[in-house]
Amino acid sequence: xxxxxxxxxxxxxxxxxxxxxxxxxxxxxxxxxxxxxxxxxxxxxxxxxxxxxxxxxxxxxxxxxxxxxxxxxxxxxxxxxxxxxxxxxxxxxxxxxxxxxxxxxxxxxxxxxxxxxxxxxxxxxxxxxxxxxxxxxxxxxx
Amino acid sequence: xxxxxxxxxxxxxxxxxxxxxxxxxxxxxxxxxxxxxxxxxxxxxxxxxxxxxxxxxxxxxxxxxxxxxxxxxxxxxxxxxxxxxxxxxxxxxxxxxxxxxxxxxxxxxxxxxxxxxxxxxxxxxxxxxxxxxxxxxxxxxx
DNA sequence: GCTAATGATTGTGCCGATACAAGCTTCCTG
DNA sequence: CAGGAAGCTTGTATCGGCACAATCATTAGC
Numbered sequence: 102x103x104x105x106x107x108x109x110x111x112x113x114x115x116x117x118x119x120x121x122x123x124x125x126x127x128x129x130x131x132x133x134x135x136x137x138x139x140x141x142x143x144x145x146x147x148x149x150x151x152x153x154x155x156x157x158x159x160x161x162x163x164x165x166x167x168x169x170x171x172x173x174x175x176x177x178x179x180x181x182x183x184x185x186x187x188x189x190x191x192x193x194x195x196x197x198x199x200x201x202x203x204x205x206x207x208x209x210x211x212x213x214x215x216x217x218x219x220x221x222x223x224x225x226x227x228x229x230x231x232x233x234x235x236x237x238x239x240x241x242x243x
Numbered sequence: 244x245x246x247x248x249x250x251x252x253x254x255x256x257x258x259x260x261x262x263x264x265x266x267x268x269x270x271x272x273x274x275x276x277x278x279x280x281x282x283x284x285x286x287x288x289x290x291x292x293x294x295x296x297x298x299x300x301x302x303x304x305x306x307x308x309x310x311x312x313x314x315x316x317x318x319x320x321x322x323x324x325x326x327x328x329x330x331x332x333x334x335x336x337x338x339x340x341x342x343x344x345x346x347x348x349x350x351x352x353x354x355x356x357x358x359x360x361x362x363x364x365x366x367x368x369x370x371x372x373x374x375x376x377x378x379x380x381x382x383x384x385x
Numbered sequence: 386g387c388t389a390a391t392g393a394t395t396g397t398g399c400c401g402a403t404a405c406a407a408g409c410t411t412c413c414t415g
Numbered sequence: 416c417a418g419g420a421a422g423c424t425t426g427t428a429t430c431g432g433c434a435c436a437a438t439c440a441t442t443a444g445c
Contacts, residue, residue: 106371107362111355113374118260121378135431152393165433167394189392189441213253216380220249220373228373229248231366232255236263238358277401294423307403309424331411331422391442402431412421 122214128206134173137161139206141169142195145179146203149194178202264356270348276315279303281348283311284337287321288345291336320344 125136132139137159144150144158156166170193173179178199184190195203220228267278274281279301286292286300298308312335315321320341326332337345362370 106367107355107359108353110371110374111359112353113378114256115260116378118257211250211254213249216377217249217253224373225248227369229252231370232252235358236255236258
């Protein structure tokens, strides 16, 4: 029973994010950047990180992370800075322009489906709260 | 205020589906099929459809839908049948093997993150109910 | 100080994702 | 029936995604 609710809820969430309201293409068109690059940009705009960390966050291998950052850097959206304390690392962070671009992306990707805004106040609060629990969940165990 | 909750809830949902619990790769590996192909397979397994409809559902152009179906057919997962009533159309449906493969995919993709199952009964019910409203929402308007 | 781990980069290469153009069959409408 | 619309297929071509292997720079452990 609750088994079913869990699966059903999950499938619904997936459907919403992946099918009914997937605006990734839109964001990609708006910025002229591919999905991964946008994800990388948004990530470093929020928390500057080393190439390795970024690679992990994007779930790609390190060499590819380098390529992605190269591209972003070529466009002046991010910069590489030496890591204080470990000269092997480079810390990637967003430039001014990068922050702006990231904001544009977030505006597009963060815009919820109309139905969400149309929700009764109470439902919205509930939804938000429960999702908050879920994203926090130390389910680092994959 | 509720503005923020809507955006936040949406971002959380996205994060959950796209980052924290994205098992698409896993499904792809398990079946030896790419994302789009799996999506196509699951779709026709549930509701047989014409190539055009499928193309729309996948958000790809028709020629590509043909390619995707070709591949699935070559593997014996789907079959093309003449559309009764319109001989221009082919109706694509899953074979026995296709149904099984689709079930495997669904088992992987439908498995919710552990946190969902760990939710208090009441929260889970709420979540499910609210998401039900959202997916139903005639937000066909993109 | 030497050797092994860690991090970044470069070079190579393959495959999936698609779009676009063109052609064929079938259907519909005048 | 003629002409055009609708649906499928084939052919062509480009591009992004991304892994792998090898290389160089640093750091860390013995």
